[in-house]
Amino acid sequence: MSSDPTQPRLVLRDVAKAFGPVLALRSGNLTVHGGSIHALVGENGAGKSTLVKIVAGVHRRDAGEMLLDGEPADFATTAESKAAGVAVIYQEPTLFPDLSVTENIFMGRQPLASGRRIDRAAMYAEARSLFDRLGVAIDVRRPALGLSIADQQIIEIAKAISLDARVLIMDEPTAALSGVEVERLFAVARSLRDEGRALVFISHRFDEVFDLCDTVTVMRDGEYVGTRTVAETDTDEIVGLMVGREVGELFPKTPATIGAPVLEVEGLNRTGVFHDVSFEVRAGEIVGLAGLVGAGRSEIARAVFGVDRYDSGSVRLAGTAVPAHDPRAAIKAGMAFIPEDRRKQGLVIDSSVSRNVAGVIRAGLAKAGVLTARAENRAAAPWAGRLEVKTNALDMNAATMSGGNQQKVVIAKWLATDPKLLIIDEPTRGIDVGTKAEVHRLLSELAGRGMAILMISSELPEVLGMADRVLVVCEGRITAELDRAEATPEAVMHAATHSVEAAR
Amino acid sequence: MNAVKHDETPSAGEALLVEPSALSPGRRALTTVLRSRELSIFLVLVAVVVVATAKNSGFLFSSDGWRNFLLNPSILVLLAVGQAVVIITRNVDLSVGSVLAFTAYLTGRLFIDQPGIPLVVVVLLAVLAGAVLGLVNGVLVAYGKVPALVITLGTLYIYRGVVLTWAGSDRINRGDTPADFQALGTKTVLTIPVLTIVALVVLALVGYYLHTARGGRELYAIGSDPDAAVLYGLKVRQRVLAAFVLSGALAGLAGVLFAARYGAVTSSTGSGIELQAVAAVVIGGVAIFGGSGTVWGAAIGAFLLVTINRALPTIGIDPFWQGAVVGALILGAIVLDRVLAARQANKLAEARDA
Structure with missing residues (x-):
């Protein structure tokens, strides 16, 4: 070169x-x-x-x-x-989701045969040799979708x-x-x-x-x-x-009094996704849901919250059954859910911070059916302040904020509903060290105030540092339940890969 | 899809991936055709023709029936082809009905005001006029950053307004145009109407371009994810602009053919035909949010729409129901799309888990 x-x-x-x-x-x-x-x-x-x-x-x-x-x-x-x-x-x-994997690689510079016609055979062959070189097996004709x-x-x-x-x-x-x-x-x-x-x-x-x-x-x-x-x-x-300063404790979970069970999940099943999932989360407790990506952790969380359906089983919040496949009922019962992909699922990107924060409590804010920007700002201000969201003004568009600040806006949005249970999926994905510690401190503080927290995380140190109890999910099943004392990196990783190895 | 057995135990990394398709090229092509939307919509068309012909054999097996079967959809096929190209880029062109009216009236005026003008010149001028109107749409959409739905809804009214001002209550009659031009509208070659041949040639050219040219594939890419297309460095604006120019040019051509076929042109000619074109495209399996579908499907969709309208009275269904039948077809096509998309997504996800 x-x-x-x-x-x-x-x-x-x-x-x-x-x-x-x-x-x-x-x-x-x-x-x-x-x-x-x-x-x-x-x-x-x-x-x-x-x-x-x-x-x-x-x-x-x-x-x-x-x-x-x-x-x-x-x-x-x-x-x-x-x-x-x-x-x-x-x-x-x-x-491009609709186009084949190969077209995605060569778009705009496809190999041409005579008459400036795309030479598909050559294109597929080249894609195949590229994947061979990378040592991966991907069908070159399949669409990028999925x-x-x-x-x-x-x-x-x-x-x-x-x-x-x-x-x-x-x-x-x-x-x-x-x-x-x-x-x-x-x-x-x-x-x-x-x-x-x-x-x-x-x-x-x-x-x-x-x-x-x-x-x-x-x-x-x-x-x-x-x-x-x-x-x-x-x-x-x-x-x-x-x-520009030394970071102290990275995962500052402070001990909190563990109270009565808030969330009780029993025998949750969804064909091909998860099987026989039972667990509980108590007040003041942070339960970590660990496992490999694709093990079914997020799917379980989505089913509990009612975004996705489940085939059998039951979800109870504070002793009352929560209807399946009904997120509104789940919110009403006192659940909050912060999804992994906050850009797509948690945040109205093209909207102001206060509108985002006030989004879920809109009905409560509206006066005679009319929702003013002032009412939204009033409701949003204390939450954004508590989370130290660095935005010049609450009117700032959420799309232009950094990942860490977006995450804080999403958390603020749900805290405004004053939930009993917070389900949070990958709370610090793509967030820098400083903000990470802030998010962890915040979660710890919420647990201290008696909130039950179910936290999904792929980062082992985060799970081990934050969780009072760790549930390990592997191929749609809970393969281990470990107390804080038992939860070592080895124990979690073993359970997370256990059934994969057993299947060999 | 079953996972292909490997001699060695796959590593966990490989297990996450989709195994290459084990089908032979021949079987793969067959599966592609059998699963295609074009085939299913074609079978519906066949079914409609079979039922109507069983009721009245003249529906297809008479010189009139055969000619109408091919001739009536021709103009809509042209519009649907242009519309499909635009919709594939995640846009829409609602102004085609007004463009058609403009060039149909232009055709008549040229013959009246310029006696002896050659036919070829008239066709070229009409196509050019359509292309210019399409260019206006394209520039507004590509550079104005306003959704095409709004832009072309506006130009629909503006272009129609131009025709209204120009034509007023005046109309072009059959006698105003030369006889050889009128003959074009009904002439046949080997029992196939010339208009149909024109439509099919355009269809073949555009279909070939979309499938085999880089530019054609880029139209799909742009519709599939416009933001990604920008990051890829594709010439998004030029391509979208070109799609609108093509749609306008084809609507211009359709205007000439309309004048040849029907002879009479008024200021309200072609009102509402833009929605038929959109309907044909959607029924033909082009995703309304772009990125997938073919002009073949759109053309079959246009045939189906026109043929159903002609078949309903034959079958004995009240013409009042015609609109409802078309509506049911559109909804059916969209429901089918959703079901198929969900099934494919599941399948692809399963293939990943396997």
């Missing part, structure tokens, strides 16, 4: 970008070499995504310098950055390889992956690095950063803080650079 191995593939110098009055990026600096995996870390709102989008040609920088293989570069469109050999894999993969996020990312990577990208940027690719899927992704990333490509890897998981990357660049509040080689640094230093 490049003749001079010391020449950096990609250099960004003092890059700045503002959206209206909001300065998203003050001075972004990044130097990435070929044959290297470079981690980019920073709290939410540190400007990482903005930086990536400037490199990708989604946004245009206001100031600063960008060099690609020593040549000045300025991309006005994503097509230009692609042509220059830059591929970006976004946090949420962007595929693929797991892990598989969608593999498609994105296949796309990047077929473009022969010199620079590959991955924006939090592992946020939604299970352990095995992460390993597969890393193996692919390492082989791309060994081919001499430059990789940029954005992640909030330090174990991954230290496992995969060789260099780390830290950003804070839209500014470059520093670059370290992985061999010469450690987690404490990186965290220190990120937050």
